[in-house]
Amino acid sequence: MTVTHGFHATMTALPGKGGELVGLLLGAPSLPHPDCPVFLVSRSAGDPDTVHVTEGWTSEAAHAAFFATPEAAALVARLQPLLADEPRYADAVPVGGKAAF
Template sequence: MIGRLMTMTAHAGRGGELAAVLLRVAERLHGFPGCEIYLISQDTADPDTVHVTEVWRDDASAQAALATPSPANGPAPEDVLALLSTAPHRTDLTVLGGVSLPTGDQP
């Protein structure tokens, strides 16, 4: 499994709007093959900062999700990018296990 932590900073006062768009992305990923976790969180101390915690079965699953066209009723990647005041920060992870994750050949 692989993981990603995405930190996104919205334009001032638009963190709630960013979180709402990302929650719509999460809805679309519900049941997507290989998507184990797609969690949206808003920073308590700075509501314009939104975090996305992702866990994927493998990199191919994550890439397939990115390559899937957005539905006509959105949201599209441009909708997220338009709300950001800076480029998102991405941290790549090797997932070792945890609560509610499938078991398998992980250490």
Template sequence: MTVRYGFNATLTAKPGMGDRLAALLLTGLDEGSPAASEHCLVYLICQSASNPDVIHVTEGWSSEEDHHRIFASEAAQSLVKQVQELVAAESPYTDYVPIGGKAVL
């Protein structure tokens, strides 16, 4: 499958909650969670080196439609609600269409 839709988001956790937010976002990879879907091809959670309360999320999906369909599920909405409880403010979000690159973890 090819990544045809993706986005970056920068989440700023409430003070002292960055580790908890990162751990919660990583549960998105658990069986039945959104990033465990075959349509989620990239799911990268990064923590700022200078501010541990800033978490960067990069996702790549087979299509925008697949992303929206999967995030409409009850499991995804539950995760989103939990994330929102830990986030301090509105988060910058940039959507994109990948054209190439490399990811090795």
């Protein structure tokens, strides 16, 4: 499967809410989505309220279509109250590597 669209997001949770933010992200409806083969959630070692998400999608259209769904809107609505500020995004298309959990 070819990934042609992706990004890296950094989110800062309200103090002490990093674990809750990670929990919601690890239950995200994009995880099992067939057009999202890359969905990696990470935490800062120095600040557990800083959370990073890397996503890779088969296309920008697939990503946009997914985020137009009620499931995606519900996730965003649940994440917003946990955030200390707006997420920061960087263009990043995953091209390979390894992750095993």
